[in-house]
Every structure is written in C-alpha cells, then in structure tokens.
Amino acid sequence: MSDPTHVSSNEIRDRFSKAMSAMYQAEVPQYETLLELVAQVNRETLERNPALAERLANFDEMNRLGVERHGAIRVGSADELAMLRRLFAVMGMVPVGYYDLSEAGVPVHSTAFRPVDDDALAYNPFRVFTSLLRLELIESDALRKRAARILDHRDIFTPGVRELIVRHESQGGLDDTDADRFVSEALETFRWHKDATVDLDTYEALHAEHRLIADVVCFRGPHINHLTPRTLDIDEVQRRMPQAGMNPKDVIEGPPRRDCPILLRQTSFKALEEPIRFAGERQGTHTARFGEIEQRGVALTAKGRALYDRLLGESSRRTAGLSNDEHQRVLAEVFADFPDTEAELRRQELAFFEYRLTEAGRQSGRVGETHLEALIEQGLVETRPITYEDFLPVSAAGIFQSNLGGGQNEAYAGNANRDAFEAALQGKVLDELELYAARESASCRSVLQALQG
Numbered sequence: 001m002s003d004p005t006h007v008s009s010n011e012i013r014d015r016f017s018k019a020m021s022a023m024y025q026a027e028v029p030q031y032e033t034l035l036e037l038v039a040q041v042n043r044e045t046l047e048r049n050p051a052l053a054e055r056l057a058n059f060d061e062m063n064r065l066g067v068e069r070h071g072a073i074r075v076g077s078a079d080e081l082a083m084l085r086r087l088f089a090v091m092g093m094v095p096v097g098y099y100d101l102s103e104a105g106v107p108v109h110s111t112a113f114r115p116v117d118d119d120a121l122a123y124n125p126f127r128v129f130t131s132l133l134r135l136e137l138i139e140s141d142a143l144r145k146r147a148a149r150i151l152d153h154r155d156i157f158t159p160g161v162r163e164l165i166v167r168h169e170s171q172g173g174l175d176d177t178d179a180d181r182f183v184s185e186a187l188e189t190f191r192w193h194k195d196a197t198v199d200l201d202t203y204e205a206l207h208a209e210h211r212l213i214a215d216v217v218c219f220r221g222p223h224i225n226h227l228t229p230r231t232l233d234i235d236e237v238q239r240r241m242p243q244a245g246m247n248p249k250d251v252i253e254g255p256p257r258r259d260c261p262i263l264l265r266q267t268s269f270k271a272l273e274e275p276i277r278f279a280g281e282r283q284g285t286h287t288a289r290f291g292e293i294e295q296r297g298v299a300l301t302a303k304g305r306a307l308y309d310r311l312l313g314e315s316s317r318r319t320a321g322l323s324n325d326e327h328q329r330v331l332a333e334v335f336a337d338f339p340d341t342e343a344e345l346r347r348q349e350l351a352f353f354e355y356r357l358t359e360a361g362r363q364s365g366r367v368g369e370t371h372l373e374a375l376i377e378q379g380l381v382e383t384r385p386i387t388y389e390d391f392l393p394v395s396a397a398g399i400f401q402s403n404l405g406g407g408q409n410e411a412y413a414g415n416a417n418r419d420a421f422e423a424a425l426q427g428k429v430l431d432e433l434e435l436y437a438a439r440e441s442a443s444c445r446s447v448l449q450a451l452q453g
C-alpha cells in the first residue's frame, strides 16, 4: 500500500524537471530563447497540421510535449554514479541502456535515467543522459592519479539530499514538504560553478589530455550541460536558429525527415565560452554548456534498428563534409529503402506500436477474430507508434564532438565495458528493446482480452 501522504514519484520528477529548466534559463539565457523558438515552431506545426494535433490530443500527448526535455551530466567516480542512481530513483527514473562513447574517441560510457511506465512517460518523460568518466583510459599515470585525487576530495551531493534519499528509501516515499526540499537540494548537484576547484595549470594539463576530463574533474559538481526540448519540426528550428542569434552545429544528426518519423533527430547550438576563476585567483574560461533540440519518432525493433544502422553507415560514406541541405538530401535518398507508412513499419515488424480499441471496438463486445491486423482492418483496433525514449550513440558522439571542438582520441576506441559500468552503478541497466516489446505486448493482450470478453 502506498502512503496517501506521499507525493508520487511522477510529481517529484515533474517538479524537478521544471525547477531544472528554470535554473538553466537563469544560467543560460540562450536556452530561454531556444524554448521560445521551439514553442513557436510547435504551435505553427500544429496549426498547419490539424490531423497531427488531433492525434496528439487523442493519445494524451499534448501535455508531455509541453514539458518534455532531457538533460546531460558527466560524473567522475563510481560513488558519484551510484549515488545518482539512488537520487534519480526518488523521481521514478531508472538506468536504461548502455552507451559506449569510447568508440567515438570520448573517454566516457553512459546510460539514460528515465521513467519507464506508460503513465509515467505520459506524465513527464524527463530523462538525464549520464556519463561516467573513464580515468583508466588516461595514458599518463601521473595525470590519472592527479585526477583521481581531485575527485576524491569533492562531494557533489548536499547533506540534505543524502538524508532525503535515505528517508525515501526507508519510508518508500516523501511527503509534500520533503518532496519540495528534495527538489531544491537535488538541484544543487546540477548547478553551474564559476569557481574551479583547481588552479589554471592543473586545468590546462587535464584539458590537454581531453577537454572532457577537465570538465568533469575541475569543478565542484556535474553542472547540467544542456537541456533539450522536443520539437515537432527540427528542420524549421534549425533554419531559424541563426536569426534568433544561435549558431547551430553543421548538420542534424540521426535519420532524415520522413512521413513517419523514426528514432531521434537532434541538433545543437555550440557551447558558450564562460569565464572561470581558478584557485590562486587566476582568470580563465571554460566551454561546457550548449543548447540542443530533438524530434522524436517511433521506437524501432531490433530488425528496424539493424536496418537503420546499415542505412546510416551507407549514407555516412557519402555525407562527409556536406552542408546540412546536401547531407539531408543524401540521407533521404539512402533511407528510401526504409518503409515509411505505419502499416508497413508494423507489418514488417520494424517498429513498436501500442494497440487499443477504437470506439467501435469498445461497443462491439465479443468477436471471434483474434488476428490483430484483421481487427485493425475492421476498424475495431487502432495503433499508435510507441515513441523512442532513448538516445543514439552515433548522434551523441556527434553532439559531444561539436562541443569539444573536434577533441577526440582514437586510442580510446574498442573499450566497451558494460560490466564495469554496472559495477560502478551498483545496479543493472535495463534493456530498452525489452521495455518497448513489453509495452507493445501488454497493449495487444489487453485489446484481445477485451474483445474476447
């Protein structure tokens, strides 16, 4: 039995994601401009496309569109990652997916903390892409030890948040006052600090190894480095970014524009160079925080994902160095091989769908038919694409790189180590494909049960 005085984890996550957005707007004014641009383009898209508007409203997706965003942080040690797992659990967010970024020359591996249930996702799908620095990939023994020592001396959590996490774990929830305290204490972990914990020489030594290492090691906490709203038309937002004073990265990552959007398309504006005061009172700058937007489509099955990866690989051989317009043209050509109607995506089992009764289906009572395609044809069952809630390693690498000024190191590649990541996390990461498959089959079961009486 849940305690009636406890606030739901959905509610805590919703409060936290709004508090985080308010903090980031105050810290990074361009983020506020980006939110306004995305809201404007979303409004225009819905006006131009009443069928899309009706569909989002019908499937209860308007609310989530308005609140949806993801953030990203990078932490330095196993203890920090394990504590974050417990912090996010208070908000119903669990680690989903393992991403190896060493492949792209970035010395981190990552997961996404996010809600997983249908109702939680509809309430607020807030997610945080969380990367763990891999000190073991630093070649220099002296530098590796120096970084580890610096990290050992910091605590990125307030005493208040630690106490509330423990209280949540022992009571199974938090009351309203504690929930608000939790939100404001948890926020402290993600705040920007203008003061570095190290002197400029140490910063520069770590920066010379990899910019990301300096970013993780030299500050008191894992500042949130971007928050990403969801747009319904990423091409249009990318086009308008320069007029709004933002400098977008060269190309939109992910699949091309399609009638049935798949997976995830993303673009970002370049990171800001911000003044930092180093220990010993020397001034310098650091580049960490940027703005990103994304357009989400349907989650793909393993078969669909294999086709996506193959086509993306084929197109990448032809798109190197192209402008966004040309890049998108080549992608569209190559992706002509990817079916682009919902019926084909479903029949070929390339994407995941949720099944539900239509009004006629609810009226019909028992029917003999048990074949879902036949029930769809008879107008008793309808489907909707299950939104992709996760990330794409190739896109994430592109985002990292556009903000690291080309800082990558081939020597890091070939180092996937999910076991080490889970050991640091003190828990397993969930398999995203299993989650989508379970949601699809649960919806099939309940539709068939209703029609079989």
Ligand code: OOG
Pocket: 071, 072, 073, 074, 129, 131, 225, 266, 292, 391, 392, 395, 396, 397, 399, 400
């Ligand atoms: C994370 C980059 C990955 C995304 O949307 O793919 C990411 C980072 O720069 O820390 O956020």
Ligand code: NI
Pocket: 070, 071, 072, 129, 226, 228, 292, 399
């Ligand atoms: Ni992102």
